[in-house]
Amino acid sequence: MFKNLFRRGQADAAGDDSQEITILAPVDGEVVPLEDVEDPMFSQKMLGDGLAVRPTSDTIVAPVSGTLTQIFPTGHAAGITTRQGIEVLIHVGIDTVELKGEGFTKLVEQGAQVEAGTPLIRLDLDKLGKTAKSLVTPVIITNMDKVEQLTRSTDQSVDAATSWLLKIVPQKK
Structure with a gap:
């Protein structure tokens, strides 16, 4: 379902592909192991590997710089492809x-170049707290075949755009 969301070739291929990529927390909150997320698509890593965050703030920011290759019309999910x-x-x-977009406000348009920390989605925490099954927010690398090494943060809580969540070493071409 999500694995083919990203249009290949949009990311800038320039630069050293073996360079470590730091993926920051997209929101303030408590770190949750992916295996503990209450959805088998995430907990069984069907979409890829990563970590999740239980939000304590109302703004989802870009966890990494790149091209916003996907932002769902409902505002509940976004995808970024790094260079x-x-x-x-x-x-x-x-x-x-x-929820058909209720409680989510998109702050950027698909195709935008974003820097880590760019606000992407605003959450109405009051509304979502009453209507969403869970606000746990998985951050997934959907093309793990391009990853040589993945390191997960061991922090219990994170700050958006400040704390690192994942560190990736891409496969060498």
Whole structure:
């Protein structure tokens, strides 16, 4: 479902592909192992590998610089492709697509070049707290075949655009 969201070739291929990529927290909150996310698509790593964050703030920011290759019309998920071709999916909550955009405000348009820390989505935490099954936000690398090494943060809590969540070493070409 999500693995083919990203249009190949949009990311700038310039630069050293073996350089480590730091993926920052997209929102303030508590770190949750992917295996503990209450959705098998994420917990069984069907879409890729990563970590999740239980939000304590209302703004989802770009966890990495790159091209915003996907932002869902409902505002519940976004995908960024780094210049090295690593695809990062930020999926706000569990089954939140069913809310049809209620509680989400998109702050950027698909195709935009974003820097780590760029605000992407504003959350209405009051509304979502009453209607969403869960706001746990998985941050997934959807093309793990391009990853040589993945390191997960061991922090219990993170700050958006400040704390690192994942470190990636891309496969050498």
